[in-house]
Structure formats: structure tokens, C-alpha cells
Amino acid sequence: MxxxxxxxxxxxxxxxxxxxxRSMKNFGLDxxxxxxxxxxxxxxxxxxxxxxxxxxxxxxxxxxxxxxxAADYIVGTSGVDTxxxxxxxxxxxxxxxFAEKIAGCEGTVAILFGREDFGLDNDMVRRCxxxxxxxxxxxxxxxxxxxxxxxxxxxxxxxxxxxxxPRKASELEMVKLNEFFSKLLDAIDYPEHKKKKTRVMFxxxxxxxxxxxxxxxxxxxVLDEAAKRSLQDSSxxxx
Amino acid sequence: MxxxxxxxxxxxxxxxxxxxxRSMKNFGLDxxxxxxxxxxxxxxxxxxxxxxxxxxxxxxxxxxxxxxxAADYIVGTSGVDTxxxxxxxxxxxxxxxFAEKIAGCEGTVAILFGREDFGLDNDMVRRCxxxxxxxxxxxxxxxxxxxxxxxxxxxxxxxxxxxxxPRKASELEMVKLNEFFSKLLDAIDYPEHKKKKTRVMFxxxxxxxxxxxxxxxxxxxVLDEAAKRSLQDSSxxxx
Numbered sequence: 001m002x003x004x005x006x007x008x009x010x011x012x013x014x015x016x017x018x019x020x021x022r023s024m025k026n027f028g029l030d031x032x033x034x035x036x037x038x039x040x041x042x043x044x045x046x047x048x049x050x051x052x053x054x055x056x057x058x059x060x061x062x063x064x065x066x067x068x069x070a071a072d073y074i075v076g077t078s079g080v081d082t083x084x085x086x087x088x089x090x091x092x093x094x095x096x097x098f099a100e101k102i103a104g105c106e107g108t109v110a111i112l113f114g115r116e117d118f119g120l121d122n123d124m125v126r127r128c129x130x131x132x133x134x135x136x137x138x139x140x141x142x143x144x145x146x147x148x149x150x151x152x153x154x155x156x157x158x159x160x161x162x163x164x165x166p167r168k169a170s171e172l173e174m175v176k177l178n179e180f181f182s183k184l185l186d187a188i189d190y191p192e193h194k195k196k197k198t199r200v201m202f203x204x205x206x207x208x209x210x211x212x213x214x215x216x217x218x219x220x221x222v223l224d225e226a227a228k229r230s231l232q233d234s235s236x237x238x239x
Numbered sequence: 240m241x242x243x244x245x246x247x248x249x250x251x252x253x254x255x256x257x258x259x260x261r262s263m264k265n266f267g268l269d270x271x272x273x274x275x276x277x278x279x280x281x282x283x284x285x286x287x288x289x290x291x292x293x294x295x296x297x298x299x300x301x302x303x304x305x306x307x308x309a310a311d312y313i314v315g316t317s318g319v320d321t322x323x324x325x326x327x328x329x330x331x332x333x334x335x336x337f338a339e340k341i342a343g344c345e346g347t348v349a350i351l352f353g354r355e356d357f358g359l360d361n362d363m364v365r366r367c368x369x370x371x372x373x374x375x376x377x378x379x380x381x382x383x384x385x386x387x388x389x390x391x392x393x394x395x396x397x398x399x400x401x402x403x404x405p406r407k408a409s410e411l412e413m414v415k416l417n418e419f420f421s422k423l424l425d426a427i428d429y430p431e432h433k434k435k436k437t438r439v440m441f442x443x444x445x446x447x448x449x450x451x452x453x454x455x456x457x458x459x460x461v462l463d464e465a466a467k468r469s470l471q472d473s474s475x476x477x478x
Contacts, residue, residue, distance in 0.1 A: 015254075023386055028376035050379050096397070135397050137267035140289050143389070147262055150386040151393050158333065158374050188464040198461070201454055209448035212330065215440055222437070225427040230468035 001160050002105040005031040006149065007067045009124070010115045014040050018047030018055060019146035020113075025051035027153040032058040033067045033110075064124065072107030076120050076128035077152065079142040092131035095152045099159035101130070111152065113145050173216045178203050180223040187230040240399050241344040244270040245388065246306045248363070249354045253279050257286030257294060258385035259352075264290035266392040271297035272306045272349075303363065311346030311410030312446065315359050315367035316391065318381040331370035332447070334391045338398035340369070340449050346410050350391065355384050365439055368446040408455035416455055417442050419462040426469035 006024060011017050017040055021032060032054055034040075040055065048055045061067035068074055078092055093101070102109055112128070114120035125131060134143060134151055143151070181202045185195050211219065245263060250256050256279055260271060271293055273279075279294065287294045300306035307313060317331055332340070341348055351367070353359035364370065373382060373390055382390070408416070420441045424434055450458070 147389040205448040226465040229472040233468040233472040
């Protein structure tokens with residue numbers, strides 16, 4: 001995983017700065033750099049909540065170059081995407097694509113956010129290795145800066161997670177559950193010509209719901225009991 | 240695509256409310272409902288930016304039931320996930336999984352956000368068809384409410400960009416299916432103290448699998464027949 005540095009260039013609103021710090025801590029990041037920031041006051045502290053430490057450790061750089069020192073990748077964020085080839089420097093990737101592309105990188109990735117009212121200037125945009133735009137409604141595509149940051153960090157965090165599934169039922173359990181369903185079909189004298197299709201349907205539904213071990217055991221209990229009672233009913237004759 | 244309704248239950252901070260409205264407009268949503276909200280004042284208007292219209296059209300409901308009227312799916316958001324099987328009602332999906340599952344649904348999906356300091360209470364959590372938790376650093380997993388909302392809406396927006404909808408079972412059909420399962424539990428003399436939990440489990444599993452109309456009818460047929468036979472068996476005495 002790369003090391004992520006969040007760089008806020010000329011933030012105007014310290015409430016936003018606090019909110020960015022909080023989101024950083026939510027997603028396990030801690031390197032925050034400001035370039036020519038507004039005063040970082042009480043509102044920042046309030047909105048940072050339990051991430052005041054991130055705020056306090058933040059570094060203030062006087063130039064963009066200083067903020068980008070030792071960064072291996074420079075990533076810009078932009079509220080406006082373009083498919084216009086002449087403005088190709090503004091052609092961007094989605095946060096998801098960005099997270100996937102960057103996931104295997106070593107080194108430091110600096111993610112830049114421009115001023116709330118202005119974004120990044122063209123010079124800065126040209127320096128970026130990636131430009132990331134969050135897909136949004138063309139009618140109002142400009143997100144609040146801390147929300148844009150949160151979404152990008154969320155994508156980085158989730159792409160980095162090796163998703164484990166400790167509580168999923170095993171393949172063997174799934175097979176068993178399907179067998180019990182099949183037995184229930186037998187027990188209720190389900191029409192022979194429809195059995196196969198219905199078994200496949202149940203298997204697909206269960207697979208889609210990705211049951212936990214506990215859910216598997218509970219369902220199996222219900223199906224088993226229903227099958228037993230239906231069978232006893234059948235064996236006693238018609239109804 | 241389903242119709243999305245954002246429901247804020249007892250929001251405490253009107254700045255957050257404004258920020259949620261802005262994010263909604265960023266992601267093309269406009270149905271906002273409050274239950275017993277704080278005063279929605281200047282800070283809300285300021286943070287809503289160009290989404291003041293969303294804020295103004297928001298509806299105030301006096302009860303949760305009123306806010307959830309005509310909702311086909313109820314979705315809770317929770318800052319705390321659990322792998323603890325005993326607290327299964329708190330087992331949740333990620334925003335991405337949620338967006339994928341809901342993408343093809345028809346009808347209205349109500350997404351609930353609880354109080355900033357408290358979240359949703361247990362009764363409300365139990366009523367939910369889905370519980371969504373944003374993966375985050377276990378050291379500080381609690382996101383600001385408007386950031387949590389933005390991430391979930393972002394996932395819905397991006398998943399909706401590429402997906403088309405096959406015919407999914409309606410809410411009425413889902414309710415019917417759950418009723419038939421409930422009747423089956425009665426018919427097999429399922430332990431009274433486990434019924435509630437098992438009904439919630441089945442509802443969640445089915446919601447996760449997002450059944451088609453055909454699957455719904457087929458499952459209902461099986462459950463109905465099994466219940467009838469089990470009942471006849473019971474009425475004939477012990478076994």
C-alpha cells in the first residue's frame with residue numbers, strides 16, 4: 001500500500017478542514033498538509049471530533065512545491081470532468097478507478113484539494129499524475145471539499161482491505177442446505193417436472209444472499225422439520 | 240432504479256442537515272424526510288449551498304412510521320458492524336454491496352440515519368431489511384452523518400450508472416413471502432422464543448437475495464405446501 005498524504009491548498013473554511021481531519025482518521029490516514037490555509041480555529045477542532053490529533057500534527061507549507069516534497073505520485077481532484085480532447089489535461093478517473101490503480105504502488109501519494117470556490121489551478125492540474133473526479137449529477141456536480149475527500153479516502157480504504165469472510169457458510173454447508181431443500185420438495189410431493197428448476201432457483205437465491213453459518217443452521221433446522229412433518233403427513237394418506 | 244428517500248431521525252445539528260441536502264443534490268436525489276428534527280436554521284441553508292430547494296421541500300414527520308410510509312425497503316445505517324452471531328441483527332453490508340443489491344429494485348427505498356450521538360435504536364434496527372456499515376478504521380469508525388450519507392449516495396449513484404433492472408418481486412410480494420415463512424414456523428411448532436429472531440433472519444436473507452417475481456412465487460408455493468402438510472401432521476397428534 002502507498003503512503004497517502006492529504007494536501008489542502010488555500011482552504012477557506014476551517015470547519016471543512018476539521019471535517020477532512022475527521023474523515024482521515026476514519027479511514028486510517030494521518031498525514032495532512034496545508035498550503036496557505038485560513039486560520040484553523042475552534043470550528044476546525046469541533047468538526048474534527050476525535051481527530052484533533054491529526055489536525056494538530058498537520059504541517060503548514062508555504063508553497064505547493066514544499067507540500068509535494070518527496071511525493072511519488074501527485075493526484076488532483078476536480079469537480080469538473082471533461083471528455084473534450086482539447087482539454088485533455090482535465091480528463092479524469094473515478095475514485096474507484098484511482099483506488100484500484102494506486103493500490104499496488106509503493107511510495108507516497110499526495111492527494112490535492114484546491115480552494116472551495118476555485119479548485120486547483122491549471123498549472124497544478126497539469127502537474128498531476130492522476131486527476132480524480134467524483135461522478136455526480138451534472139446539474140450540481142460540486143461536492144463540499146470534505147465530502148469529496150471522504151469519498152476518495154473511502155475508496156482507498158476499501159480497495160486496500162482484504163475482505164475476509166469469517167462468518168460465511170462454507171461450501172459444504174451450502175451443499176447441505178440445498179440437499180435439505182431438495183428433501184423438502186420430495187416430502188411435499190412437489191411436481192417431478194418442476195423439481196430441477198426449483199432446486200436450481202433455491203441454490204441461486206441462497207448463493208446470492210451469502211448466508212452466515214448461523215443463518216445456514218437456522219434455515220436447515222426449519223427445512224428439516226418441515227420435511228419430516230410433511231413426510232409423516234403424506235405417509236398417512238391424502239389430504 | 241428504485242426511488243431513494245433519505246430519512247434523518249432526530250438530527251441534532253442543522254449544519255449536518257444542510258450538508259446532507261447538498262450531497263443529495265450532488266447525487267441526484269431529492270426526497271428528504273426528518274423525524275423530530277432540531278431547528279433547521281441559517282447554518283443548514285449555508286451548508287446546503289445550491290441544494291436549498293431540497294432542504295425546503297423536505298418533509299417533517301412526527302413519527303418513524305409516518306416517515307417510512309410507502310417504503311418498500313427500509314435500510315438502516317450503523318457505524319458499528321459486528322461479526323458476533325448473537326448480535327446478528329447488527330450484521331451489515333458495505334455501501335457497495337448494498338448499492339449492487341438494490342440497483343435493480345423497483346419501489347421506494349428509505350435510508351435511515353439515526354441521531355449523531357446515538358445512531359438508530361435497536362427496535363428500528365430490527366425493522367430494517369438491510370443494515371449498511373461503512374468500512375472504516377476500527378480505532379475511530381464513526382463518520383460524521385453527512386459524510387456517511389454522501390458515501391452511501393455516491394455508491395448508489397455510481398452503481399446506477401451502469402445497471403439495468405430486471406423484474407424484481409414487489410414489496411407486497413416480499414411481505415407475503417415473509418408471512419408464509421412465518422406460518423411455516425407456526426406449523427412446525429417452532430420454539431416460540433426463537434420465532435422473532437428467525438423471522439428477521441429470513442427477511443434479511445430474502446432481501447439480500449433480491450428475488451425475482453418468479454422466484455417469489457416458487458418459494459411461496461413450497462413454503463405454503465410445507466406449512467399445510469406440517470399443520471395437518473401436527474393436528475393429527477404427536478410424532
